Amino acid sequence: MNEKTIAFIGGGNMARSLIGGLIADRHPAAGLRVAEPDAERREALIADFEVQAFQENATAVRGADVVILAVKPNRVADVVRELAPQIQAQGSLVISVAAGVRCADIDSWLGGDRPVVRAMPNTPALVQTGATALFANAAVSNEQRDLAETILRAVGLIVWLDDERDMNAVTAISGSGPAYFFATMEAMQSAGESLGLDARTAHLLTLETALGAARMALESAEDVDELKRRVTSPGGTTAAAIDELEAGDLAGAYHRALHAAARRAEELGQELGDQ
């Protein structure tokens, strides 16, 4: 893995996170190349990570074993079509982190039968605590799968999908998921303030409670329903709160919310593929 050359197309937030993660994992900076149109961003990448940064996509891709598409989803089709002859000639593995853009569409823009891995990371990848689902098309070798896994693991947990259609569910749960927790934190903080706490105290207690609950759930051998049961004594304060949440159909609201997100992911994939 360490001797592989990885070219990033787009040097924005996601590319920076992956580069930071790879360097922390001791991947040599000399093997990381970035194409980024903005001169200031290129200078910052060179200064922060000592990687090679180029204005032209074709220059960054020259000789790369892996090409990571880290541009906005609506730019992917043009970028891939421009680089297709070079990627075909080199046999590079293409990894796309662009939300919603399907493997089959990228493969057809590349000319067909090319190895493509689609990754769906989420924003906590920016602080190396991401959750990423990966899907590989049939042209991807075992060695290339390992390579993709090592790269994405640099920014957090990874899971493989056997069926790309599951990406819509992944988008609904972990892709859009950070926003659901932010919305919950916002509501808890506001309720805390309505009980008389100052904003800063309500904010800190909410965030630390969210972190502590997530860490407990990750480290415990018990399911979350058992953890919930253990902190909910009959007739106690937690039970009073949980009764209210259940009366408001919390589970039903999440069910409807995630189904709406998955439907929208399906529509967006269709729109991006029609470009």
Ligand SMILES: NC(=O)c1ccc[n+]([C@@H]2O[C@H](COP(=O)([O-])OP(=O)(O)OC[C@H]3O[C@@H](n4cnc5c(N)ncnc54)[C@H](OP(=O)(O)O)[C@@H]3O)[C@@H](O)[C@H]2O)c1
């Ligand atoms: N940020 C996240 O947490 C996150 C999570 C999941 C998935 N993703 C996916 O990751 C991808 C990148 O997101 P991001 O947040 O890193 O976006 P970003 O910060 O906007 O980075 C994209 C970079 O690519 C540059 N660019 C635009 N057109 C280009 C081209 N033709 N060739 C080379 N570079 C080009 C952009 O420059 P200009 O600004 O000048 O256009 C920008 O610097 C997106 O597809 C997104 O769906 C991101």
